[in-house]
Amino acid sequence: MKPLELDRDFEALLDYLKRNQSCDFTGYKRPTLMRRFSCRMQQxxxxxxxxxxxxxxSHSQEWIELLDSILINVSSFFRDREAWDYLASNIVPQIIASKQxxxxxxxxxxxxxxxxxxxxxxxxxxxxxxxESCLQRVQLYATDVDKVALQQARQGVYRANEVKGLAPDLLKKYFEPTEQGYAFDRRLRRRVICGCNNLAEDAPMSKIDLLACRNTLMYFNPDIQARILVRFHFALKNNGFLFLGKHETLTAQRPIFxxxxxxxxxxxxxxxxxxxDRLSITPKFRLKEASDSLVSQLCFWQAAFETSPFAQLSVDLNNRLVAAxxxxxxxxRLTLSDWSLPFSELLPGKLVSSHVAIGKxxxxxxxxxxxxxxxxxxxGTKYLDIFIAPVFSTNNDLLGVNLTFIDVSDRQQIIEKLEYKYSxxxxxxxxxxxxxxxxxxxxxxxxxTQKExxxxxxxxxxIERDMQFRN
Known part of the structure; x- marks a missing residue:
């Protein structure tokens, strides 16, 4: 097949993923992207x-496997240690010193x-x-396009080989050993808000003091890199810092950094x-105000969802778990592998489907x-009250459902005791x-007897009177 035909077929493939699965890889460098596709196709x-x-x-779940092949999430704690040491000794103190x-x-x-x-x-x-001061003052945002990777980021649980590079004192101080691995400190983990974000298309965060984007820009074409850098510039405060990977160098036509x-x-x-530049981010409205409002609402609703005393799950129209x-x-006992399965195959899905048809x-x-x-x-035996509520968009389109599970085992035990006492x-x-x-x-x-x-x-x-009378 001629190179031109190969390119056309590959672009048609990318166009299908963009239109049907909302996976836009059109801004990625083609040689890298083709290598990733070839690896999956060879399998x-x-x-x-x-x-x-x-x-x-013809295989509705294949795009998820492909996504895993393309978005190779190679990461580790304090990767490229010298850069992190410089960040700790020079940049972080500058940021703190600039604040009240x-x-x-x-x-x-x-x-x-x-x-x-x-x-x-x-x-x-x-x-x-x-x-304690960190809990009061520091707010972190973690974004990616890979929803499965984001789920692990939300949970903050890592295997032993994933934390082996950490100093023993830091591992002991910030992680708790669990059956699944090492769990990051729960209180600090709540300072992290995770969300899906397309760096080239979606609204950036705002008022950022330190923006880390390491070994990500290198996969994009120069024009997409330029669009992302404009968003990064907008996101940072005037005295903010941008932290890139050691193999990345900015090549934008205008030195905005x-x-x-x-x-x-x-x-x-x-x-x-x-x-x-600003119009390329927001042609119709002031993004800064909208972004601040959006972030504020996101913080509130994510905190409310995460800290709810009741178990909550969200499922989209494709029968996929999107939040837990x-x-x-x-x-x-949900794990990362559960996120790749249909909801109906998961334990909570089986529990619900045995009493109500989700399709209906x-x-x-x-x-x-x-x-x-x-x-x-x-x-043992548990008893649950399950509340299933539809989730609609602003246009009244059904997006999915939110399920709330309330453990009422204690209540049921009391009822059973009362029923037993009543009997x-x-x-x-x-x-x-x-x-x-x-x-x-x-x-x-x-x-x-008394009458008798x-x-x-x-x-x-x-008889006695009669006898007396006769005598």
């Missing part, structure tokens, strides 16, 4: 892009993968400020954005309340009634 023994397109169209004692610090990890980078940043500020340290790839703001709070992960629910679009659902586990009371009442009936019968018999005795006594008296 399936497929040679031509046309054939792979047909395979994608109670002024917030905002950090963005763009292209965060599975979260090692954002938690490394959090450790730096916790070490510099102290954990200036070097702070070339060895460790740390930049500061250079030239101001021009009107055209900490209570749900604990209740159903999507048609009716009405909330459903399931009461006192019995769930037999290895630890005991009923039996006692029945016994009392039987005893009363027996007593009534005995009383009647006694009265009849009185009659006998009268007869005896009559």
């Amino acid at each position: 399936l023994h497929i040679e031509r892009y046309q054939d792979y397109l047909q395979y994608l169209q 004692p109670d002024e917030p610090i905002r950090v963005w990890s763009a292209g965060c993968a599975s979260g090692q980078e954002v938690y490394s940043l959090l450790i730096l500020f916790a070490e510099a400020l102290g954990i 200036m070097l702070d340290n070339i060895k460790h790839r740390i930049y500061i703001k250079g030239l101001h954005l021009e009107l055209g 709070n900490e209570q749900a992960n604990f209740l159903f 629910f999507y048609c009716d679009r009405r909330p459903v309340n399931l009461k006192n659902i019995k769930w037999i586990t290895s630890e 005991e009371l009923a039996r006692a009442s029945e016994t009392c009634q039987e005893t009363k009936t027996a007593l009534d019968t005995t009383r009647i018999e006694l009265e009849e 005795l009185e009659a006998l006594h009268q007869e005896i008296q009559f």
Whole structure:
């Protein structure tokens, strides 16, 4: 096949993914992208892009496997240690010194993968400020386009080989050993807000003091890099810092960023954005105000979702799990591999589908309340109240459902105890009634006996008088 035909077939493949799966890879460098596609196609023994397109169209979950092949999330804690040491000794102190004692610090990890980078940043500020002050002042945002990787970032749980590069004192101080691995400190983890973000298309964060985007820009074409850098410039405060990977160098036509340290790839703001730059981000409205409002709302709703005392899950129209709070992960023992499965195959999905058809629910679009659902586990029997609510867009389009699971086992135990006591009371009442009936019968018999005795006594008296009269 001619190179031109290959290019056309490959572009058709990319166009299909963009239109049908919302996976836009058109801005990625083609040689790198083709290598990633070829690796996946070789696993399936497929040679031509046309054939792979047909395979994608007939296998609805293949795009997820492809996504894993393309978005290779190679990350580790404090990757390229010298750069992190410089960040800790020079950049973090500058950021803290520029603030009032109670002024917030905002950090963005763009292209965060599975979260090692954002938690490394959090450790730096916790070490510099102290954990309590860090909890009060530092807010971190972790974004990526890979939803599975984001889920691990939200959970903050890593295998032993993923934390082996950490100093033992930091591992002991910031991680807790669990059955699944090492879990990052729960209180600090709540300072991280994770979200899906396309760096070239979506609105950036704002008022950021430190923006880390390491080994991500290198995969994009120069024009896409330029669009991303405009967003990064907008996101940073005037005295903010941009932290890139050691193999990345900015090549934008206009020097909107200036070097702070070339060895460790740390930049500061250079030239101001021009009107055209700002319009390329937001042609119709003032993005800064909208972004601040959006971030504020995102913080609120994510915090409310994550800290809810009840287990909550969100499922989209494709029957895929898109969100699970900490209570749900604990209740159903959800793991990262569960996110690649249809919801109906997961434990909570099976529990729900045994009592209500999700397909019918999507048609009716009405909330459903399931009461006192019995769930037999290895630890015993639980009882759950399950509330299923539809989630609509602003245009009243159904987006999916939100499920809330409330453990009412204690209530059920009380009810069962009350029912048992009631049955005991009923039996006692029945016994009392039987005893009363027996007593009534005995009383009647006694009265009849007394009457017989009185009659006998009268007869005896009559006989005695008769005998006296005869004598």
